[in-house]
Amino acid sequence: MSAITADQTNVFPRLLDLAYPSIERGEGVRLYTTDGFEVLDACSGGAMVACLGYGNEEIVEAARRQSEQISYMYFHHFTNELQERLARRLTDEVIPEMARVRFVSGGSEANEMALRLIRQYHVDRGEPQRTRIVTQAQAYHGALFGALSLTGRQSLQSPYEPYLTAHGHIPPSTRRFDPSGQAALDELDRLIAEGGADSIAAFFCEPVSAAALPAYCPPAAFWEGLAERRERHGFLVCFDEVVTGMGRTGSWFAGQALPIEPDVVTGGKGLGAGYFPLAATFCTQAVYDAIAGGSREFEHGHTWDGAPLSCATGLAVLDFMQAHGLVERVRERGPALRDELEAAVGGFDIVREVRGAGFLLGVELVDPRDGESLLPDELDAAALVDDVAFEHGLLVTSTHSNADGYTGDQTLLAPAFVSTDEELGEMVERFAATIADVDARLKEALA
Numbered sequence: 322m323s324a325i326t327a328d329q330t331n332v333f334p335r336l337l338d339l340a341y342p343s344i345e346r347g348e349g350v351r352l353y354t355t356d357g358f359e360v361l362d363a364c365s366g367g368a369m370v371a372c373l374g375y376g377n378e379e380i381v382e383a384a385r386r387q388s389e390q391i392s393y394m395y396f397h398h399f400t401n402e403l404q405e406r407l408a409r410r411l412t413d414e415v416i417p418e419m420a421r422v423r424f425v426s427g428g429s430e431a432n433e434m435a436l437r438l439i440r441q442y443h444v445d446r447g448e449p450q451r452t453r454i455v456t457q458a459q460a461y462h463g464a465l466f467g468a469l470s471l472t473g474r475q476s477l478q479s480p481y482e483p484y485l486t487a488h489g490h491i492p493p494s495t496r497r498f499d500p501s502g503q504a505a506l507d508e509l510d511r512l513i514a515e516g517g518a519d520s521i522a523a524f525f526c527e528p529v530s531a532a533a534l535p536a537y538c539p540p541a542a543f544w545e546g547l548a549e550r551r552e553r554h555g556f557l558v559c560f561d562e563v564v565t566g567m568g569r570t571g572s573w574f575a576g577q578a579l580p581i582e583p584d585v586v587t588g589g590k591g592l593g594a595g596y597f598p599l600a601a602t603f604c605t606q607a608v609y610d611a612i613a614g615g616s617r618e619f620e621h622g623h624t625w626d627g628a629p630l631s632c633a634t635g636l637a638v639l640d641f642m643q644a645h646g647l648v649e650r651v652r653e654r655g656p657a658l659r660d661e662l663e664a665a666v667g668g669f670d671i672v673r674e675v676r677g678a679g680f681l682l683g684v685e686l687v688d689p690r691d692g693e694s695l696l697p698d699e700l701d702a703a704a705l706v707d708d709v710a711f712e713h714g715l716l717v718t719s720t721h722s723n724a725d726g727y728t729g730d731q732t733l734l735a736p737a738f739v740s741t742d743e744e745l746g747e748m749v750e751r752f753a754a755t756i757a758d759v760d761a762r763l764k765e766a767l768a
């Protein structure tokens with residue numbers, strides 16, 4: 322398979338020492354390189370986006386028709402029927418806990434919009450001193466500076482710290498550190514006490530983690546403790562559902578399965594399903610009312626917000642998901658998929674845990690010598706898994722975040738919701754072959 326290196330392109334690549342295969346087309350859940358190599362996609366395009374697979378004619382047709390009529394006008398001057406309809410349908414049928422939505426183009430933008438909304442809410446209620454945000458340390462909220470400030474991972478924040486806001490970060494309540502969730506609540510209490518309860522603007526988190534800690538969700542006791550503290554101290558809770566929104570974990574939004582209702586929610590990837598950039602920031606009626614009864618302005622936006630083409634695509638995605646019962650499919654099929662993955666790879670010495678939430682799955686790798694410690698950093702097992710998977714014609718996404726101390730190497734699988742049972746079986750099979758190879762290679766390297 323051919324691949325393009327940094328010295329063969331005018332593109333500024335992400336990693337200058339990596340050669341990038343060039344994808345020419347996609348069909349269903351398969352990608353094809355320009356030289357005809359087939360890759361089975363177990364990660365919805367690699368970034369958990371293409372949840373309906375590739376080449377969906379109904380969505381392509383809806384986008385084509387809308388482009389003929391009108392693809393773009395500026396949200397600053399106009400609204401349009403597509404934006405109105407998508408907003409109504411999402412808040413009626415998908416996330417009825419939320420009353421209002423602002424459409425943007427990407428997940429980082431949605432989180433930045435949420436930050437603005439949180440700030441505006443407190444200012445309009447006469448509490449401008451509420452500036453601090455607390456987040457989970459092991460998370461990913463985006464690449465823009467506001468979103469990166471929320472992402473409490475030193476490995477990602479460096480060397481941009483001078484541009485970032487210092488928020489508080491609590492440790493994840495994983496099996497390894499805090500199975501009960503109490504240590505996380507204690508740290509939250511410490512951060513609240515540190516600046517005073519009325520300095521906290523919001524708690525911001527992924528209700529079910531994606532790339533940073535795939536398919537991890539804190540225990541119920543943590544959510545109950547968070548809800549009680551919100552009530553007592555008056556901050557907001559914001560869920561980043563850029564990955565988990567739109568069915569990924571088996572409910573429309575992952576937070577709907579938790580014993581707490583957020584005040585602000587962001588969504589992204591699955592909203593446009595890879596057919597057009599589309600993301601959104603939602604809020605409850607109470608958050609909206611604070612601004613409606615205050616400054617009556619939420620004057621912030623981007624060029625493509627609420628454009629007819631992005632919203633028409635979002636409506637077609639929603640239609641398709643509802644018509645084909647895809648959220649129900651993910652909810653019903655997800656647990657068995659996790660079990661099949663566990664049966665296929667759980668026996669290898671390098672695999673410690675297989676987690677699953679719908680079609681979001683995580684495989685934690687450990688040192689095979691004791692079956693528990695994180696793998697030595699320099700082995701970069703995550704990159705090895707992705708490379709070997711590719712050799713087996715499989716796309717998965719692994720992360721390597723030992724530097725943060727909370728997790729080691731992990732692999733994320735996030736198949737498209739339209740994957741058939743045969744395709745899911747093939748993904749599990751190719752992943753098991755990948756892990757068998759990686760297990761052998763790592764043992765050799767460690768010997």
Ligand code: PLP
Binds near residue numbers: 429430532563
């Ligand atoms: N939030 C989460 C949970 C994400 O996983 C991502 C991207 O992977 C983002 C936010 C940022 O989204 P985007 O890359 O579209 O800006």
